[in-house]
Amino acid sequence: MVPTRNGADTSSAAADDLGTAEVFAALARSLAELGAMRPTLEQLVTCAVDLVPCDWAAVAAADHLGSQPARHSAGTDEDLMQTVAEIAGSIGTSPGWDAFKRGTVEYSRDLTAEGRYGSYPSEMVARTPIRSVLSFGLRLRDKPLGVLTLYGNVPDAFDECAQTRAALLAEHATIAIDAATAAYRAETLRVALETNRSIGAAIGILVERHKVSPEQAFDLLRVVSQRSNRRLADLADELVRTGHVSAAEHVSASDQQGAG
Incomplete structure (x- = not known):
């Protein structure tokens, strides 16, 4: 006590x-x-x-x-x-x-x-x-x-x-x-950096493949994103990983030339 x-x-x-x-x-x-x-x-x-x-x-x-x-x-x-x-x-x-x-x-x-x-x-x-x-x-x-x-x-x-x-x-x-x-901020930054890298790499692939400018390549991704109702970042990631996006999500040659 x-x-x-x-x-x-x-x-x-x-x-x-x-x-x-x-x-x-x-x-x-x-x-x-x-x-x-x-x-x-x-x-x-x-x-x-x-x-x-x-x-x-x-x-x-x-x-x-x-x-x-x-x-x-x-x-x-x-x-x-x-x-x-x-x-x-x-x-x-x-x-x-x-x-x-x-x-x-x-x-x-x-x-x-x-x-x-x-x-x-x-x-x-x-x-x-x-x-x-x-x-x-x-x-x-x-x-x-x-x-x-x-x-x-x-x-x-x-x-x-x-x-x-x-x-x-x-x-x-x-x-x-x-x-x-x-x-949370560190994870958000990491995701943003990875997303930017994926988009940049996807643009590079499209520039090389379709002989378009980086601006036209980005617009091409944007068109596919809108038509497929998928996030642009997801499409870019798929393109980088597989070399292509699903056939149904391709745009026509005229769209490619007119992009931008």
């Missing part, structure tokens, strides 16, 4: 702290192993419900917010989160919006008695079962990365301990989203 200065037993509290540390250490490893954006966001909202806990959770990885859920986002109830996004977007303010814009923590303890955020509280009460909202703006190097929002179905859903756990989760979310964003 470890007494505090006022005689209280702290052994239980110490054990709880150790357990929390172990849980979040395991979470950090799990998020690092996921890497990709979508599973990272899904893991974060699942952990929010289980660890904080809360009734619903949503997270967005974005550099701006709009009336629709961000492209990279996840929620534990998609229909409910769609409604929440519509409410916040139409009004232009909410705990999540303000937390995102300011990089702060916003806690609306009781939406039925909330005086901030315009008509957001009354709309939320009228259209959703949510009664309390806790939002964290996610920033790193003073750059907005997204927002993590937890929801409760009763007022004052988040006591001091829950807020502390939520803040820890937000820190992990910031690091995980930054890593996933970097991985």
Whole structure:
């Protein structure tokens, strides 16, 4: 038994702290192993419900917010989160919006008695079962990365301990989203470079084969793409790999001469 200065037993509290540390250490490893954006966001909202806990959770990885859920986002109830996004977007303010814009923590303890955020509280009460909202703006190097929002179905859903756990989760979310964003951008760049190389190689093949200019070769690919309803990059890749595109996708000699 470890007494505090006022005689209280702290052994239980110490054990709880150790357990929390172990849980979040395991979470950090799990998020690092996921890497990709979508599973990272899904893991974060699942952990929010289980660890904080809360009734619903949503997270967005974005550099701006709009009336629709961000492209990279996840929620534990998609229909409910769609409604929440519509409410916040139409009004232009909410705990999540303000937390995102300011990089702060916003806690609306009781939406039925909330005086901030315009008509957001009354709309939320009228259209959703949510009664309390806790939002964290996610920033790193003073750059907005997204927002993590937890929801409760009763007022004052988040006591001091829950807020502390939520803040820890937000820190992990910031690091995980930054890593996933970097991985996403690297993959996007890799795909773009590979696509450009394939298109360039395909143009070279057509220039040599049909004795046309590079511009005419590109237009030839574009015509085939439009007629076949296939992506130009896919056609270029097929041409580079096989030396031809499907017979049905060839254009006539007159098209080749007229391309460009």
